[in-house]
Amino acid sequence: MALTLRPDLAIIGSGSGNSLITPFWDDKQVVLADKGIGATGAFGGTCLNVGCIPTKMYVRPSALSRVPQEAAQVGVTIGAAVADWPAIRDRIFARIDAVSEGGREYRENLDNVTLLSETVTLTGPKTFRTQTGGSDTEVQADQLVIAAGSRPILPDIPGMDLPQVHTSETIMRLDDLPGRVLIVGGGYIACEFAGIFSGLGSDVVQINRSQGLMTQLDDDISDAYSAEAEKNWSVRYQRTLAAVEPLERSSSGQGPGPESVRAHLVTSDGRAEELEVDIILVAIGRKPNSDLVGAAEAGLDLHPDGRIAVDEYQRVLSGGQPVEGLYALGDICSAAMLKHVANHEARVVAHNLENPHNLRPVRHYAIPSAIFSYPEIAQVGLTEAQADETIGAENVTTKTQKYGDTAYGWAMEDSYGIFKVIADKRSGEILGAHAMGYQSSNLIQPIIHAMSFGQDAYTVARGQYWIHPALMEVTENALLGLDVPVPENAPL
Numbered sequence: 001m002a003l004t005l006r007p008d009l010a011i012i013g014s015g016s017g018n019s020l021i022t023p024f025w026d027d028k029q030v031v032l033a034d035k036g037i038g039a040t041g042a043f044g045g046t047c048l049n050v051g052c053i054p055t056k057m058y059v060r061p062s063a064l065s066r067v068p069q070e071a072a073q074v075g076v077t078i079g080a081a082v083a084d085w086p087a088i089r090d091r092i093f094a095r096i097d098a099v100s101e102g103g104r105e106y107r108e109n110l111d112n113v114t115l116l117s118e119t120v121t122l123t124g125p126k127t128f129r130t131q132t133g134g135s136d137t138e139v140q141a142d143q144l145v146i147a148a149g150s151r152p153i154l155p156d157i158p159g160m161d162l163p164q165v166h167t168s169e170t171i172m173r174l175d176d177l178p179g180r181v182l183i184v185g186g187g188y189i190a191c192e193f194a195g196i197f198s199g200l201g202s203d204v205v206q207i208n209r210s211q212g213l214m215t216q217l218d219d220d221i222s223d224a225y226s227a228e229a230e231k232n233w234s235v236r237y238q239r240t241l242a243a244v245e246p247l248e249r250s251s252s253g254q255g256p257g258p259e260s261v262r263a264h265l266v267t268s269d270g271r272a273e274e275l276e277v278d279i280i281l282v283a284i285g286r287k288p289n290s291d292l293v294g295a296a297e298a299g300l301d302l303h304p305d306g307r308i309a310v311d312e313y314q315r316v317l318s319g320g321q322p323v324e325g326l327y328a329l330g331d332i333c334s335a336a337m338l339k340h341v342a343n344h345e346a347r348v349v350a351h352n353l354e355n356p357h358n359l360r361p362v363r364h365y366a367i368p369s370a371i372f373s374y375p376e377i378a379q380v381g382l383t384e385a386q387a388d389e390t391i392g393a394e395n396v397t398t399k400t401q402k403y404g405d406t407a408y409g410w411a412m413e414d415s416y417g418i419f420k421v422i423a424d425k426r427s428g429e430i431l432g433a434h435a436m437g438y439q440s441s442n443l444i445q446p447i448i449h450a451m452s453f454g455q456d457a458y459t460v461a462r463g464q465y466w467i468h469p470a471l472m473e474v475t476e477n478a479l480l481g482l483d484v485p486v487p488e489n490a491p492l
């Protein structure tokens with residue numbers, strides 16, 4: 001028999017959606033539905049279980065494994081690093097699994113929250129249906145938030161169901177460090193895992209369709225990063241994966257191990273190549289889960305890439321009009337699939353759910369991101385090409401500061417770090433920044449701050465002390481190198 005729940009609020013997705021259950025709802029009824037994520041069906045969404053947090057917890061040991069190399073450049077000999085994959089993996093997931101399980105238990109034990117650990121499908125704009133314990137449950141909510149995220153894309157080619165073929169959802173739980181890894185893709189996930197595995201000691205081959213890695217970034221950064229990556233692991237451009245086949249150990253016990261696979265690659269000019277590896281990571285993008293929740297069938301508007309369409313208040317659109325009390329947030333609707341964006345949208349949605357007569361808009365300006373690869377990359381705002389197109393190249397000023405030309409860069413013996421700032425030469429307005437190098441995700445924060453609060457480049461550079469000789473002088477010097485006006489009574 002069908003059970004019908006009529007909560008004040010229903011949420012699909014326990015990632016960023018979980019944070020919507022504020023004290024405001026303590027005396028009201030909430031339904032939270034999540035099917036679980038990754039190999040363990042975990043509670044709490046992508047970032048915690050299979051995304052930002054575990055990847056960065058792998059980045060740290062991988063970076064430490066490179067210390068002997070870096071130390072040698074400044075005259076210190078350290079013995080070869082040995083990465084203990086099971087120990088690294090277990091440290092990471094002991095912490096993460098406990099947080100995820102604790103989060104699930106907390107929600108299960110709240111009197112005002114019903115947790116449905118099932119896949120749910122919309123039956124109308126604010127109703128959905130699930131199967132729990134063998135009986136249908138229908139949820140008819142006063143207000144509904146769709147925060148169902150995104151999932152990895154797998155190409156439709158032979159061999160994608162082999163156990164050696166992974167996405168970011170499974171690769172972090174491997175039994176052992178793989179000897180030979182093929183990474184398919186040249187974006188965020190591919191570049192982060194290429195950095196992780198090569199640092200820990202695997203032989204990494206990364207293939208990408210285009211010429212260059214992270215080609216969506218500013219050209220100078222994409223070029224510089226690609227050049228560094230080529231030094232640190234094997235990179236092959238203009239190739240795609242066509243098929244994967246399993247390889248068996250020969251009867252003589254010789255040849256590839258029982259768990260190897262042969263990857264069939266195709267070059268852009270049609271040549272076939274083969275590669276034997278232990279595992280393959282496919283990281284060619286993610287798609288929004290709007291199909292999983294049945295958004296189109298429920299009459300919701302979708303972008304061509306499958307994202308749910310929302311207005312500036314994160315209200316879901318149907319026939320071009322916002323549906324009252326229906327919101328979406330995070331990867332399922334956002335152009336920027338980033339956790340800090342999903343978190344901001346969740347704060348806006350939380351406010352709007354609680355204050356339907358005083359809606360607040362989202363702020364999608366100066367959205368930064370970092371790629372925690374080796375080297376690390378960080379970016380915010382326009383690329384130089386976008387700035388040229390937006391305000392005319394004659395009005396654009398840029399400065400690229402090398403880490404190696406600052407005092408701390410000398411201390412590090414840095415040979416590759418760069419920090420590029422782009423500004424409007426007429427006003428000093430900062431339009432963007434793009435950096436590659438040690439801690440670039442931190443060095444870029446003053447630029448994000450300045451762009452968010454409308455501070456001009458000169459004032460930011462000279463209106464505050466910069467600690468000498470900290471690495472942050474890279475950012476200061478980049479700003480000082482811009483050809484921008486000095487405001488009247490400018491700080492000295």
Ligand SMILES: Cc1cc2nc3c(=O)[nH]c(=O)nc-3n(C[C@H](O)[C@H](O)[C@H](O)COP(=O)(O)OP(=O)(O)OC[C@H]3O[C@@H](n4cnc5c(N)ncnc54)[C@H](O)[C@@H]3O)c2cc1C
Nearest residue numbers: 013015016035045046051052120148149330331337338339
């Ligand atoms: C490997 C990796 C590394 C990343 N690193 C970073 C980083 O360093 N920095 C950064 O800013 N971003 C990073 N991201 C992106 C970031 O993780 C996402 O942008 C963010 O987690 C999205 O949050 P969300 O709430 O929209 O979705 P999610 O956290 O994915 O939550 C959606 C939930 O909905 C559930 N669900 C989906 N469909 C249904 C359904 N029909 N019924 C019931 N439940 C359903 C899913 O199981 C999931 O738990 C990374 C992503 C990946 C994959």
Ligand SMILES: NC(=O)c1ccc[n+]([C@@H]2O[C@H](COP(=O)([O-])OP(=O)(O)OC[C@H]3O[C@@H](n4cnc5c(N)ncnc54)[C@H](O)[C@@H]3O)[C@@H](O)[C@H]2O)c1
Nearest residue numbers: 185186187188189190209240283284285286337370371372
């Ligand atoms: N540090 C971070 O903030 C972080 C880390 C990981 C993921 N993310 C988020 O997750 C999203 C998804 O990451 P991603 O790396 O999967 O996607 P991506 O969009 O960053 O990169 C996809 C890559 O795959 C290539 N590609 C696409 N189709 C292909 C095909 N058929 N064959 C071969 N190559 C193909 C593209 O050229 C591109 O290089 C990112 O865009 C980002 O928003 C963020």
